[in-house]
Amino acid sequence: MKTPMLLALVLLLAACAGTPPSENAVIDTSAALSGAAILGQPVDTASLPDEDLLALTPEMRAYLATVAPDARPQQRLAALIRAFERREFHVEYDADSTLTATETYLQERGNCLAFTLMMVAMARQLGADAYFNQVDVPPVWGHDEAQTFVVYRHINMVSESSRGRRVVDFNLAAYDPIYDQYKLSDTAAFAQYYSNRGIELMKQDQREQAFLHLRKALALRPGDSDLWSNLGALYSRFGHQHEAEQSYRQALQLNAGNLVAISNLERLYRQSGRDELAEHYAQRARYHRERNPYYLFYQARSAYEHGEYQQAKKQLRRALWRYEDDHRFHFLMGLTNFRLGEVEDSRESFRAAFSLAENQGTKNAYLRKLEYLKRSQPGTSLEDSNPVPTINVIRQQRRFGQSDMPGW
Template structure:
C-alpha cells in the first residue's frame, strides 16, 4: 500500500469510503431543523457573517520567484526541458524542497518555507511552470484508503499533483512520482476547484490547532466555492461537534449524506447519536459503515493484515481472496497472499501469488518479488 507522502485532505474523525450516490436514512428520521444557510452563517459559533479568511492566490509569483526561475531555467527551452529544470531547481540544487504532510502552503509560502505537502509542491510547480510559459494544470488523484492501526479510522485520500500538456502527449508532475500509479482514478481541476481544496485543508488544519473561527472561515470559503462537496460538509459538522453544537453537527453530517452518502458522515453520525443516547440510530449508521467497509477491498486487506499478524492464516487467505476479486490489480494483495500460503507450507501456491504480484507491480517492486521467487526456488 503506497501513499506515505500523500496529503490526507478530507474529513476528520472516524472516516470511511463514500460508496454510492443515493442518500440513505433510517425510517422515521426527520430533516434537520437547521438549514444549510444557517450552518454557513456562523451565528451559532459567534462568528460574523461578513468575516472571511485573508484573500489568497495559490499561484501568485513575486520578483524573488521570477529571479529564481531565471537563475535555474533559461528562456527559450521546450516545455519538456523546462519542467525538468524546474523540478531539479525545486528538489535538488535550488530550494531542496522538503516534504511535510501537514503543511499546506500557497506557491509563495512554499517558496520561502522550502517545505510543504503535495498541494504546496503542486502550487509552487504550477506557478513557476506557468510563469515559464508551460501549460500546467491541477490534477486530483484518488488513492487507496488506509486505516489506523486500531482499524477505527479510515482515511479516504485525495492527492493533488500537476498535469502538463506537451506538444505530443502529457506528463504528470508529482512530488513523489515513484508512488504514483497511472491506474488511480484522476481528474483535472480548475484553479477554483484547487482553491476550494486549499480552504478545506486549511479548515482541517485550524480545527486541529483548536482555532475554531479560522477553521470555520476556511470551511465556509470552500463551500461557497463548491457547495456540493460532501466531505467539506462532514468537516463542518465535525467542527460544530467539537464546539458542542450537536444539533448543527447532525445537520452538517446529514447534508453530506444527502449529497454523496458520505460514509465519513455516517460514521460520525453513529458516534453522535451514541453520545446523545440514541442507540437505535447509532446502531443503524454503524451498520452502514460496516457495510461500506466490507465492500471495499482495501479494508479487507487491512483485516487480512490483522489476521496474518495473529497467525490466523485461514482468515487472512479468505479476506485476501475476496479483496482480489474486488480489486485484481493491487500487487500488495498478492504479496500478502503469497506470504500467507508460505506460512501454511503451500510453496507452489505462494510462488504463484508472488508471480502475480510481480505482474501487477512497478519496476522497483518487481525486483523485490523476483528476489523472493529466487529464494523460493532455492528451498
Template sequence: MKLITRMLMPIGLGLLLGACASSDVSHQVSTSVAPYSDYALFTPVADIPDTTAIHTLDERQRTEFLSYFHDPQRADLSRHRRVADFITSFGEVFTFYDDTLTATNTFAQQRGNCLSLAILTTALAELVDVEVQFQQVESIPVYSLEGATALKQQHVRSFIYTPTTRAKVGSLILRPAGVTIDYFPSGDEVFVGNISRNQYLAMFYRNLAAEALVEQENDRSFALLQQSLLLAPEHPDGLNMMGVLHRRVGDTLRAEKIYLHAIAGNPDNVSLLKNYQLLLAAQAREQEAEQLGRQLLALEDPSPVNWLAAGNAAFDQGDYRQARALYKRASSLAPYMHDGYFGQARSSYMLGEIDQAERMLSRAREYATDDQRQRLYERKLSALTSH
C-alpha cells in the same frame, strides 16, 4: 516524485476527509438543494490566505525561475519541459513534508506534500503561459498518527503542457504533449480523473482546515472550511468536516443538520454515514444507529481506504463487530493490503474470537510491506499463540 496527502480521522470523533485529493472527482453541486448555511457562531479569523496569495512567488523566486527558463541553452525545449526541469533541479533536497504550503513557502523550503507541489507547479506555469491540469490518483494508502488524529494519506499530481492552437470543428482532438509532475511514482497509481481549479483550490483550504482541527484551532478551521465551501459549495468532504467541527464544539444539533444535508446529496458516502452513525450512537439513539449501520454495510464504495477508515472509527467507538465487518469490506476490495487483516484481527480479539484473530494476524504479517511492520505482527502473533 511520489506524493502522499492526508485524510484525517479524529479518534473518537469520526472520519474527517481533508485530503489533497477529493474522494469524489465527478461530484457536481446539486441544483435541487440550496447551499447550506446554518452554522454556529465562531470567532472571525483574519489571516486566511486568499486564492491569489496561494500562488504568489516573491521577487527573488520569480527572478531565479525566469532566469533559468529564459536561458538560451534551453531555448529548444518546450515551455512545459523547462518548467518541469526547473522543479526537477531541486533534486534530492526537495523532500516530502506533510503540511500544505503556499507556492512561496514550498519554493523557499523546497519541501511539501503533493498539493504543495501542485501549487508551486501552478505558480511557475502561470508565469510562462503553461497550462496545468490537476489529476486525482489512487494508490495504496499510508497511515500515520498525529496526536489523537489518524492520518489517511492520498495522492494528487499535476499535468503541465504548452497551449496549442485550437483544433477545427470535426478534427481529431488528442491529449496534448506534456509532463506529469509527481513525487517518486511507484507505478501502482491509478488515474481517477481530472479535477477543476475550484476543486483544487477547495482542497487547499480543506487541508489547512484539517491541520487546524489537529491543533484544536476551531475558529481557524471554520474560517478555512467556509472558504473551501465558497469554491465547492456542496462538496461532501467540506460538509463532512463542518459536521465534525460542530460536534467537536458541542453543537450536536447543527452537526446532525449538516450531516443530513450532506447525506441527502451524497447517500453513498461512507464517511458521512459513519460520522452520522457515531453521532447517533453518542446520543444513545441505538435503533437509528443500528439502522444506519446496516445501510452503511450495504454501500458499494470501491475504495478500500474508506472502509478502513470507517472500520477504525467503529473500533475506536467500541463497536468491534461492525468494525470487523467494515475491515472485511476493505480486504475484499484490496486483498493485498495488510491493514484490513490487522483490523479484522484486533476486532476478533476484542470479541473473544482468538483463533480468528490469529488467522487474520498471520495474513496481515504475510502482506506487510516493511520489515518493521512484519516484526510487529510477528510479536503480536507470538503473544496470541502463547496463551
C-alpha cells in the same frame, strides 16, 4: 504525497433517540454555515480568507528566469524538474503542512497539495501548460489519538504538449496509472487547500480560523460532499451537535455513499444514546464497508501487521473476489502466504502483483522488498519495508498509449 483529508471526528454528544431521517428530507444548513456556534455571531463572508495561492515572489521569478531561458516551455519545465532533483531548490515532505506556492518554496516543506501548488505556479511562469490532477488513490482507513477518521486524497501536476503528457508527482507510491484520475480546476484545488488548512487549524484548537477556512472551501465548492464532512468534523470536535449532524446529513444528501459521513453519524448517535438512529447508520456503514474491497484490504493489512495471517488471508480473498486488478492486494497476499508457509502460493501472488504493477517505480519498490528479505532470510522472497523516492516524473506518450517512467 498523500494529502491527508481528515473527514470525521467523534466526541461525546447529548441527545435522544429518534427515527432514521430520510435522505431526501429537507436539511437546514443555515446554522452550520453561519458559524455562530463557534464565532459567537454569524460569519461575515467578507472575513473569509482569500489568499493568492499561486503567487510567486520576485526571488522565485528571478530564479525561474535563469531556467533554460532560450528553450521551449516544455524544455524549461524539464530543466526545472532536473534542478529540483539536483536540489537547486528543495522541499521536504510534511503531511501536516498545506502551504501556498510561495510558502512551500520559502519554508522548503509541504504536503502533496503544497508541492503541487508550487510546481503549477512555477510551470505556468515558465510558459508551460500545467494543471492540477486528482488521483483517486483508494482510501486508507485509520484513526489517530483523537479518534479522527482519516481518508487520504492525492493531487499531482500534469503538463501536456504535442509530445505527450508529463505527470510530476511528489510521491511515487501514491501514484499509479491504474487509478482513475481527472483534471481538477483551480477552484476545486483551492477548495481542497482551504479544507486542508481548516483541518490542520482544527487539530491545533484554533476553532475560529478553522471554521473560516472550511467555510471558504464550501464557498468555492458547495456541492462537495467531503467538504461538508469536514465541517461536521469541526463541529463535532467542539461539541456542537446540531451543526455537526446537519453537516453530515448534507454530505449524505450530496453523496449517499459517503462512508465517512455514515460512520460518523452512527458514532454521534451512539455516543449520545440515540441507539435507534445509531443502529440505522451502523447497518449502512457495514453494508458499504463489507462491499468495499479497499476496506477489506485495510482490514487484511491490519491483521497481517498483528501477525494474524489466517485472518489477513480471509479478508484478502474477499477483497480479491470483489476486485482483482490492484497489485497491492496480490503483493500482500504473497506476503501472507509466505508467513503461512505456503511458498508456492506466495510466488504466484507475487507474479500477479508484478504483472499488474505498470508503474516501474512500484515494481522497483517491490524488488527492493524481495531483495531485502533475501539478504535477511536466505532462500525467501519477502520483507516489510517500503522505500520510495521523493519525486517522480512520468512521461506518457499519446501515440502508443504507454508510459515511460524512469527513476530519478
